[in-house]
Amino acid sequence: MTVPVKLLGFSLWMLSLNFARCQECLQKDIKYENTEAVAKASYADGETVKVNCMTGYTGLYKLKCEKGKWKKSTERPCAKKKCSHPGDTPNGDFKLLEGTEFVFGATVVYTCKKGYEMASRSNQRTCRAQGWDNAVPVCEVVKCPAIRTDGDVTASGKTEDGSYGDTIHFECVSSDKIIDGSSDIQCEETGKWSDIVPKCKEITCIAPVISNGNVVEPKPKYQKDAILKYKCNKGFKESEDIPRCAKFGWTLNPECHEITCELKSTTFGVQEIKPKEKTIFRAGESVEITCSEKHWLFGTKESNRSFTCQSNGKWDYEPVCEEITCDDPLGQHVSGPYWGKLKLGVTQSFSCESGYREMGKVATCTRDGWIPKPLCTGPCIVTVEEMDKRGIEQRWKPN
Structure with missing residues (x-):
């Protein structure tokens, strides 16, 4: 009896032990992302456990073991901790290596703008569990070496501590010399x-x-203030001013200008021009102008003639048509006041000086001047010799 009883007791104990084990919850069944492992490998029925998030994450799970299975009482999924803005650096920029948010594990890399260089040992910051590591990087302006000149050259600007973008200007001490090279240089990036x-x-x-x-008489070189002598080919003329050697080269560009004459008046009083529609003529070229009925060529009293452009760039005569006019009848014994210059076809009443008589009632301006001609006629004067020659007998003879 004793042995069977012991065997029965042992069997009951093993059965209860297996039942208890079937009611346990295991650590390996907790499978939430980014969580730390719980302390024990298994938990008895009714036990609770707190599951913490990994470093750099926020959240929480509370679990209870019920009949071999985990039941959630609290659930806040683990998410990456957020960092504040990493900080701007003057004269520089930054960008995220990955992603779009400032969260645990994110890294920003700083770069300096053109003309500036990184002065910090590290050019990046990473979001850690306690915030950003490292300090905000510093960008410093690029420096250029000090400027040294000889006694002939003066330099103006930041010659000792030039920075990116600075300009140094050079000049010669002597006014008889010129900079050989760049008169301005810049500090580059x-x-x-x-x-x-x-x-x-x-x-x-x-x-x-x-x-x-x-x-x-060309020379290899011309010294300061030297004059350049030159001549132009036929049909061209030199500039009026004389080129002189100066600091920045010749004071004017020695040019040869083509000799031309311009026909300025092409419509007033003009009937025809040959050649047509041409106003600029080279030296030696000619133009023929015919004036209209009431006009003649200036200073000639002609209606048609040719004009030639001379080697000095001037016309041989003025190629201009003007209105036909008659001047005051000076020397024609017309009594004043005079009439002034009058146009072709105009009539004017007049009277003659004492001892002269009018040859018409009015004077008319024509292409040939005033008509009738003459306007005034004087007394007839004949010598005795002329009368005798012509057989004219005098009624009165001097004693």
């Missing part, structure tokens, strides 16, 4: 000056190539 420090050289000019002309 590389920390170097855009050009070397220049020297000074004597002011000289070289003979230019002149279109339609050539230099007279």
Whole structure:
């Protein structure tokens, strides 16, 4: 009896033990993301456990073991902790390496703007569990070396501590010299000056190539204030001013201008021009002008003639039509006051000086002047010899 009883007791104990184990909840069955492992491998029925999030995450789970299964009493899923703005740096920018939010694990990389360089040991910050690591990087302006010149050159600007964008201006001490190189250099983003420090050289000019002309007695070099002598080809003329060697080259560009004459008046009083529709003529070329009925060519009293452009750029005569007019009848014994200049066809009453009589009632302006001609006639004077010659007998004879 004793052995069977013991066997029965052992069997009941094993049965209760297996039943208890079937009611346990296991650690391996907790499978939430980004959580830390709980302390024990298994939990008895009715036990509760707090599941914490991994470092850098926020949230919480509370679980209870019920008949071998976990039941949630609190659930706040684990999410990455957020960081504040990482901070701007003057003269620089930053960007996220990945993602779009400032959360645990995110990294921002800083870069400096053009002309600035990173002065900090690290150029990035990472969002950690306690916030951003490292300090906000610092960008400093790029510096260029100090400027050193010889005694002939003066430099103005920040010659000792030039920074990106600064400009140094150079001039020669002597007014008889000119900068040989760049008169202005800039501090570049590389920390170097855009050009070397220049020297000074004597002011000289070289003979230019002149279109339609050539230099007279050319020289390899012309010193300051030297005059350039040149002449132009036929049909061209030199500029009125004389080129002189100066600091920035010749004071004027030695040019040969084509000699031309301009026909300025092409409509007033003009009947015909040959050739038509041409107003600019070269030296030696001619134009024929015919004036209209009531006009003649200036200063000629002609209606038609040719005009030639001369080598000095002037017409041989003025190619202009003007209205036909008659001047005051001076020397024709017409008594004043005079009439002034009157146009073709105008009539004017008049009277003659004492001892002269009018040849008509009015004077008329024509292309040939005033008519009738003459306007006034005087007494007839004949010598005795002429009368005798013609057989005219005098009624009165002097004693």
